[in-house]
Amino acid sequence: MGHRFTSEEAREAGRKGGLARWSGSTAAASHRPGRRPGETRGRPVGEDRHAEAVRLRAAGLTLAEIGERLGVTRQAVQQRLARAAGAGDET
DSSP, X not given: OOOOBOHHHHXXXXXTTOOOOBOTTSXXXXXXXXXOTTOOXXXXXXXXXXXXXXXXXXXXXXXXXXXXXXXXXXXXXXXXXXXXXXXXXXX
């Protein structure tokens, strides 16, 4: 399987810019070079795009049709609509 790092060895490898898999109860190092911890992927989506997806769905368009209009995948539309529905439940 490979070398198992102790917590201290893993910290040292991280300080030097290396990746290490931790054993036991600690998680595997997941930081990839080029992405800072906490940095999000993809492009930011404005509230107007969420509202547009909700409006188009209410007008009877399919997820694929909405995706074509917004320039995103059907799956992205489904996620946006789910988030919009979740945001409405919080109030």
